[in-house]
Amino acid sequence: MYDEHYGLTGRPFQLTPDPKFWFETDTHRKAMAYLGYGLAQGEGFIVITGDIGAGKTTLVGHLMDTIDHQRLNAIKLVSTAIEAEDLLRIVATELKVDPAGLTKGELLPAIERGLHAVARTGKRTLLIVDEAQALPVSALEELRMLSNFQAGGHALLQIVLLGQPEFRDRLHGSERLEQLRQRVIAIHHLDPMEEDEVSDYLAHRLSVVGWTGNPDFADDAFAAFYAGSAGVPRRLNMLAGRVMLHAAIEDLTVIDAAVVKTVQRDLEGDLPMLATDTGKGAAASDGKLPPAAVATPVPRTDPMIEDRIAALEARVELQDKALRRVLTLLVDWVENDTDKPEYAPIRGVAAWHDAA
Template sequence: MTMYDEYYGLTGRPFQLTPDAKFWFDTTSHKKAMAYLGYGLSQGEGFIVITGDPGTGKTTLVGHLMEQIDPEQLNVIRIVTTQIETQDLLHMIAAGLGVDTSGLAKAQQLAAIERGLHGVARTGRRTLLIVDEAQSLPASSLEELRMLSNFQLGGHALLQIFLLGQPEFRAALHGGDRLEQLRQRVIAIHHLEPMDEHELEAYLAHRLTVVGWQGNPDFSADALEAMYRWSGGIPRRVNQLASRLMLFGALEEIQTFTGEDVMHVTADFDSDMPDRAEEPTQPMPMSMRSDSGQGEAKLPEDVERQLADMAARLDEQDKALRRVLTLLVDWVEGDAAQPDLSMLRDAG
C-alpha cells in the first residue's frame, strides 16, 4: 500500500506501471487489435503483427489475450527478445515445446522442434509463438521464424507466430526486399494508437474501480483536459501522471482535482525530465465529460456482429482442427488409416 491508497481508501495501486491484465481497458484501438488477433487466430497459420509506441499497452494486450486463450486448444510459447540470435532463439522455442536441444547442431535442433510440434499436435492443440519486442530481433532470426512457420502436417500449419514491436519494426517489415517472404506471410497487422480524448475519464474510472474506488477523488473537466494534453493519451504516461497526482492529492487533502493541480504536478515532472518537457504537446482537447457520461468507445454494429460470427466459427474450426491434427499425426507416425478431412471442410 502507498500513502495515497490509504488516504483514498483503495485496496491497491490503480496506476502501477507494471502491466497487469486485470486493469485491461477497451480503448477503440485495443478493441481493433483484439479483433485482428481473433481473425488471425481463426486462420491458424502465418504471422500476426501488432506494433505501437512505448507505453501504448502492447504487453497488457498480450496479458489480456493469454487470459482468453484455452490452454486445451493452444500451446503458447512466449519470448521477450533482447537481440536474440538464431541459435538462442531456437533453444528458447524448443524449451517451450519441452524439447532439450542443448549441444545439438542447427539441423538437429530444427528436427527436434518439428518433433516437438508434432507432439503438441498429437494432443489436439496448435502452437502459438508470441515474440515481444520484435524490433530487437536481427533479420537472420526473423528469417528463421519464417522458416519455422513452414512446418506443416497434412497441409496444416503446426506453428503460428504473433509478433509485437515498436513502430520501427513495422517500418522494417515494409522497408525492403530482405523480409519480403515474411511480409507475405503476415495475415493480420495493427498499430496501437493512444486512447482518444473522450476515453480518458472512463479509463481512470475503470482502473480506480478495480481497487475499490467510491468516487473519491474526482477529476474536473479541466483536470482531464490537462492530463490528456500532457500524456497524449498514452496509457503509461497517464498512469505516471495519475499516480503522482494522487500522491499530491493525499498530501494536500484534495478530493476533486482541477486543471491547476494537474499543471502543478506536470511542472514537477517536466523539471525532473527536461527531455519530456521538450516533446510536442497535444492540441487542447474538448471536455472529457460527454452528456451521456459514457466514456467507452463502441465499434460499429456491423463490425460487432462480424466479430461475434467470427468467434463462433473460430470455436467450431478449432474443435475440428484439433481432431484432424490428432488423426494426421497418428496416420503419419503410425499405421492408422488415412483420415477423413471432410469435418475440416465442413467447419470452414
C-alpha cells in the same frame, strides 16, 4: 501512500502491466479484432506495433487471459537482440525439447518434433514474440522457417510479433523480409487513446481498486491529463499516479486541471524526457501491409528510463509495506485506537462509478 489515504485496495496507476486493468480503447478493440481474425486463420504471422507505453504488453496479457488454453499452447518470448541460433534454442526449450549439444541444423528437426508432440495432444502452438524490433533479420528468417512446419495440411505454429514502430518500418523496407511479409495475415498499429477516452480510462482503473468517488475529478482535469500524456497509457499512468500522490499529500478531495498541470510541471522537471508532443505521429492502417510512409518522428521516452522507473516503483511498494508494518506496531504500542479521517462527499465523475 495515496491508495491507503483514499481507501483503495491497490495502486491503480502502477507502471507494471497488469491484465486486470485491461481497458478497451478504440485502438485496442481493433487490435483484439485483428488478433481474433488472425488466430481464426490458424497460420502465418500477426503483427502488432505501437509506441513505447502504448499497451502492447497489456494487450498480450489480456489475450493470454482470453484464449482457449485447451486448444492453444501459448509460448511468450521477450526478445533482446537474440541471435538466430539462441532463439531456436529458447523455442525448443519452451516445447520441452532439450537443445543441449544440438547443432543449428539439428535444432529445426527437433523443434518440428516438439510441435508434432503438441499437436498430438489436440493443440496447436502460438508463439508470441515481444520487442520484435530487437531481433536481427537472421532470427526473423528462422521464425519464418518455423512457420513452414505443417501436419495434414495445417500449420503447426502461428506467430504473433509485437514491436515498436521501427519494426513496422523494417518489415516494409527490407528486401530480405519479403517472404515473411507475404505471410503476415493481420497487422495493426496501436495509437494513443483519444481525448474523450481519458475519463473512462481513469475511472475504470480506479474502480478496479475500489474507488467510490474520492477523490473526485473536475471536468477540466481530463483535458489536462490528455495534454500531459498525449493519450499514451503508460505516460497517463505515470502522470495520474503522481497526481494521486500529490492529492493525498495535500488532502484534496477534488482534482482539477490546475492540480494536474502543477504535477505535470514537477514531473517534467524531474524527468525532462517525458515532456509530451501533442502530435500523434503516423496514422495507423490495418489489414494489408501499406507502402512505407514518411512520418514526423514523435519523441519517445527512453525504454531504459521507463524500466528503471518501474523497478523503483516496485521497490518503493515493498519498502512502503515494510514501513506500514512498523507504523502499525508503533501505533498499537502508543494508543489503543485511532480514528480515520472523514472524507468529503463524492460528486462529479463519481456518477460514472454509480452508473457502472
